[in-house]
Amino acid sequence: MTSKTTYKHTVQLSEIDFSLRATIISMIGYILDIAGVDADSKGFGIKKLGSKNHSWVISRMALEFYRLPYQYEQIQISTWVNDYGKLLTVRNFTIADEKNDLIFAAVTQWAMIDISTRQPLDLRYVEEYNKYLCAEPSPVENPRKITAINPQKTVIHNVVYSDIDFNRHVNSLRYLSLMVDMLPIELLTTANPTHVEVNFLRESQYGDILTVGCEQSETKSLFEIKNSSNIAICRASIEWKK
Amino acid sequence: MTSKTTYKHTVQLSEIDFSLRATIISMIGYILDIAGVDADSKGFGIKKLGSKNHSWVISRMALEFYRLPYQYEQIQISTWVNDYGKLLTVRNFTIADEKNDLIFAAVTQWAMIDISTRQPLDLRYVEEYNKYLCAEPSPVENPRKITAINPQKTVIHNVVYSDIDFNRHVNSLRYLSLMVDMLPIELLTTANPTHVEVNFLRESQYGDILTVGCEQSETKSLFEIKNSSNIAICRASIEWKK
Numbered sequence: 081m082t083s084k085t086t087y088k089h090t091v092q093l094s095e096i097d098f099s100l101r102a103t104i105i106s107m108i109g110y111i112l113d114i115a116g117v118d119a120d121s122k123g124f125g126i127k128k129l130g131s132k133n134h135s136w137v138i139s140r141m142a143l144e145f146y147r148l149p150y151q152y153e154q155i156q157i158s159t160w161v162n163d164y165g166k167l168l169t170v171r172n173f174t175i176a177d178e179k180n181d182l183i184f185a186a187v188t189q190w191a192m193i194d195i196s197t198r199q200p201l202d203l204r205y206v207e208e209y210n211k212y213l214c215a216e217p218s219p220v221e222n223p224r225k226i227t228a229i230n231p232q233k234t235v236i237h238n239v240v241y242s243d244i245d246f247n248r249h250v251n252s253l254r255y256l257s258l259m260v261d262m263l264p265i266e267l268l269t270t271a272n273p274t275h276v277e278v279n280f281l282r283e284s285q286y287g288d289i290l291t292v293g294c295e296q297s298e299t300k301s302l303f304e305i306k307n308s309s310n311i312a313i314c315r316a317s318i319e320w321k322k
Numbered sequence: 323m324t325s326k327t328t329y330k331h332t333v334q335l336s337e338i339d340f341s342l343r344a345t346i347i348s349m350i351g352y353i354l355d356i357a358g359v360d361a362d363s364k365g366f367g368i369k370k371l372g373s374k375n376h377s378w379v380i381s382r383m384a385l386e387f388y389r390l391p392y393q394y395e396q397i398q399i400s401t402w403v404n405d406y407g408k409l410l411t412v413r414n415f416t417i418a419d420e421k422n423d424l425i426f427a428a429v430t431q432w433a434m435i436d437i438s439t440r441q442p443l444d445l446r447y448v449e450e451y452n453k454y455l456c457a458e459p460s461p462v463e464n465p466r467k468i469t470a471i472n473p474q475k476t477v478i479h480n481v482v483y484s485d486i487d488f489n490r491h492v493n494s495l496r497y498l499s500l501m502v503d504m505l506p507i508e509l510l511t512t513a514n515p516t517h518v519e520v521n522f523l524r525e526s527q528y529g530d531i532l533t534v535g536c537e538q539s540e541t542k543s544l545f546e547i548k549n550s551s552n553i554a555i556c557r558a559s560i561e562w563k564k
Binding site for chain 1: 338358394484488489490505528
């Protein structure tokens with residue numbers, strides 16, 4: 081058993097939009113980066129897994145946004161793993177501001193894959209994983225399954241070099257960026273996201289042609305990205321407070 | 323007068339491609355980020371300029387790549403300003419690895435603008451700027467003017483939310499990412515960039531429709547991004563060693 085680990089970060093200019101607040105994508109970027117750094121520091125990160133040809137891939141996430149931090153704010157990102165089964169492990173996050181007020185919380189579910197076969201591995205046999213569990217409950221309810229949507233609007237995206245990461249597939253954050261880019265810029269720069277859920281369903285590769293669909297209601301945006309075989313790759317929902 | 327300032331950085335997973343080396347875009351991102359951090363630490367960064375409604379914009383850059391660092395490498399980014407005139411200031415960079423071997427060098431030219439009028443300001447009257455000059459010469463020859471190209475290939479890009487930065491225009495790095503994405507992925511992940519030059523000519527805004535052109539020869543890639551009025555926004559060249 082272990083405790084939460086906390087990392088400090090100052091919100092950089094490259095992480096804000098012209099509302100001078102960190103973007104939704106930057107906030108998700110923080111937790112994905114910290115997931116990597118924290119796993120590496122404990123000996124079950126990509127640094128160690130790479131030599132075995134294994135890697136972590138994210139499956140689902142549920143995020144609560146209480147407010148978006150501004151440029152130059154110092155934030156504290158805490159993370160802990162509190163559960164794992166055969167296929168998925170649960171990594172949690174909270175982000176607090178300088179006054180120690182909670183501004184964000186998240187629960188994320190990850191699988192470990194074999195890089196060659198792209199098949200999931202049985203997490204119960206990961207060496208020493210058990211000793212890094214922390215008994216603290218998740219700060220957000222587990223992410224649910226998101227169903228197919230009826231898009232009012234779609235855009236086509238050809239997967240290019242900058243979409244692909246070290247895992248040779250489209251980066252998780254890139255799917256979310258493609259989705260967010262479909263929304264009116266006024267909404268993104270004046271409203272506040274409250275609850276976000278994402279289901280990562282399949283991988284996509286360099287050269288794939290993706291269709292990004294968006295179904296927008298007053299307070300909720302639903303998204304679905306499909307490949308050229310009409311198979312869903314990623315789905316997400318963003319709830320808003322105006 | 324002052325001396326060079328050095329910042330440490332570890333190459334992160336989100337900064338590499340599947341060749342496990344930092345991307346060209348990440349390398350340029352390092353120096354743009356450090357330019358901001360260093361200017362802020364000396365009192366002439368966006369942190370201070372923002373309150374006066376002024377901002378820095380980059381005009382040209384010339385970059386020498388000796389090698390791309392690998393994931394988890396610790397690098398040292400040094401920067402110094404060695405000249406300024408009425409319109410442009412010269413900021414230099416070197417990046418060294420853990421053995422203190424030089425892996426990258428750059429010279430960049432910046433203008434200061436009034437955010438409302440988008441017009442350049444006279445740098446000679448920037449308070450206290452003179453005391454932060456460092457007499458060290460630039461490590462690379464000044465960037466030259468890049469002329470129009472004859473593209474063999476073009477792609478259209480609609481400017482979206484994630485392209486725009488806190489300055490309300492397309493982020494400098496985004497132009498370069500659009501250019502690099504036109505190149506064969508084999509070139510990007512197996513060849514070594516040697517010399518890169520960029521001319522940032524005009525701003526573009528949310529909703530603009532850009533045409534990205536590429537002219538590729540054996541060892542050199544030339545790029546030009548034009549807006550829908552056929553006016554050049556950004557030009558660049560990348561030389562390669564295979």
